[in-house]
Amino acid sequence: MNDLTSARPRSLWRQRDFRLLLGGRLVSQLGDQLQSLALPLLVVALTGSSTQAGIVLGLQTVVYLVFGLVAGALADRWDRKATMLWCETGRGVLTATVPVAAAFGVLGMPQLYAVAVLNGLLSTLFGAANSSALPNIVAKGDLTAALGAVGAMSSTLRIVGASVAGIVYTLGRMVPFAFNAVSFLASAASLWGIRAGFQQERAPTPATPRELLADVGHGLSWLWRKPVIRTLALLDAGDSLRFGTGFLLIIVLAQDLRANPVQLGIVFTGAGAGALLGSLLAPALTRRFPLGALSITMLWVEALVFPFYALAPTWWLLLVVAFAESVVSPVYNVALDSYRLGVTPDAIRGRVTSAIDTLTGGAAAVGTMASGALIALLGAPVLTYVLAGWLAVLALVATLSRTVRTATI
Incomplete structure (x- = not known):
């Protein structure tokens, strides 16, 4: 066995950077769960069409499949921490436009389609940078324990998330979107506080489409x-x-x-x-x-x-x-x-x-x-x-x- 399995894992919960990374991820995941229920319900309320609700949800999957490989290449060229910060901030601002537009009575399907596509792009890029950063946040001997902890906390949130999502939606159609917008900004704040580097030392480099x-x-x-x-x-x-x-x-x-x-x-x-x-x-x-x-x-x-x-x-x-x-x-x-x-x-x-x-x-x-x-x-x-x-x-x-x-x- 190599160092990954032979090293005795240290306590992850005493590692400040890991706590910030995990905390930000969980807050953002909870916001996503609340919105995943609220979005199709909102589309049906606006249009009366379950088909349009399916299209809005499907757009995010299509964007992920089309953009995924390019997002990975960009995550390797760009500064991962800065990329993740901009993605979370961008997703927060985009999501916040939904309750703002609803408050002014101008919310419509074109905006929801645009938010779905742009959020899909930012989510895909964030995911590529995020999954690549963990081995630089924790020591190699702690990686298995860190992945287990992330999975356990995500599963716990998955268990309670559906019930919480239903309760939050009953408080108001825009409440889940407002919460999700705040959760993205909270995630960005937690990422900002991490001191460890998100990648090995190298200069971020731009790229032409051919180079990508x-x-x-x-x-x-x-x-x-x-x-x-x-x-x-x-x-x-x-x-x-x-x-x-x-x-x-x-x-x-x-x-x-x-x-x-x-x-x-x-x-x-x-x-x-x-x-x-x-x-x-x-x-x-x-x-x-x-x-x-x-x-x-x-x-x-x-x-x-x-x-x-x-x-x-x-x-x-x-x-x-x-x-x-x-x-x-x-x-x-x-x-x-x-x-x-x-x-x-x-x-x-x-x-x-x-x-x-x-x-x-x-x-x-x-x-x-x-x-x-x-x-x-x-x-x-x-x-x-x-x-x-x-x-x-x-x-x-x-x-x-x-x-x-x-x-x-």
């Missing part, structure tokens, strides 16, 4: 020459395809069991609780077991548990299945992210991270878009077994792959 494309190509070339990262990224894309399809599938299965909206929310809360447990276990399991074993185990557990979504006779058993399936993924993700961030040179970390996120995010988006048609064509129970079979194929490929079996952190 060359940067993207260099990052993809480096990624392709790393068999462990490349193989696991492709397996993750296959798993993300199933994940995107599975979200609507679980909703339909719960409705077939006559689950009401509150009970459906509890099912997904169970998934969040499972993810929280997995995040808490991740640092210890990552130090004890090799990356390949964790990858293979995750895929087989998902493949064996997934059919029970179709077999569950009551909605609360769906909750048990969602909890069980959600435990393993955070453990593997922490192990994989620890490995990838540890071995990727700082100068290309944004490009490599963005390439993988674009691949897996694109696969999830394809699964989400295809889910409705597949459910209509096959029926929810049959599709459940098809997806379980797909997971079994991925697990078998991982098991037979020497690259995966021998992967260690």
Whole structure:
């Protein structure tokens, strides 16, 4: 093992810079959760059209997929801290225009479309810089524990966020947007207070479009020459395809069991609780077991548990299945992210991270878009077994792959 797993992690909670980074991220994440519920409800209230609500939400995904690779290249060229500060400030100002326009009675769909696109651009660029900065904020021996802590806090927020979002929206349609605007500015303030450098010493450099494309190509070339990262990224894309399809599938299965909206929310809360447990276990399991074993185990557990979504006779058993399936993924993700961030040179970390996120995010988006048609064509129970079979194929490929079996952190 190398320093990443052999070093004894120091207490992260005594590290001021990590507390500021995590605190800012959580405040911003809570604001995003509040707005993610409020935005489609606002669009429906303004237009009466659920189609337009879907378009507004879909725009952010499209922007992410189109701009992701370029954002990674920019994050590697520009000063990461300054980039993140400008992105958070920009998102705060853009979001604040929504309640301001509503107060003056001039809020309309063109503005909401523009805010969605511009926020999508800034969010994508922020994410590329943010994911690349963590190894420079904490010591290498603390990286696994830091990723586990980030996952645990995010999962906790995910559990309570939906309920809080509903309550906040009842206080007023613009309250979630006002809160989110403030949360972006609070995140920017926390980033400003971090003393550690966000990247290794190098001068920020501008780039022509041709140079940016060359940067993207260099990052993809480096990624392709790393068999462990490349193989696991492709397996993750296959798993993300199933994940995107599975979200609507679980909703339909719960409705077939006559689950009401509150009970459906509890099912997904169970998934969040499972993810929280997995995040808490991740640092210890990552130090004890090799990356390949964790990858293979995750895929087989998902493949064996997934059919029970179709077999569950009551909605609360769906909750048990969602909890069980959600435990393993955070453990593997922490192990994989620890490995990838540890071995990727700082100068290309944004490009490599963005390439993988674009691949897996694109696969999830394809699964989400295809889910409705597949459910209509096959029926929810049959599709459940098809997806379980797909997971079994991925697990078998991982098991037979020497690259995966021998992967260690």
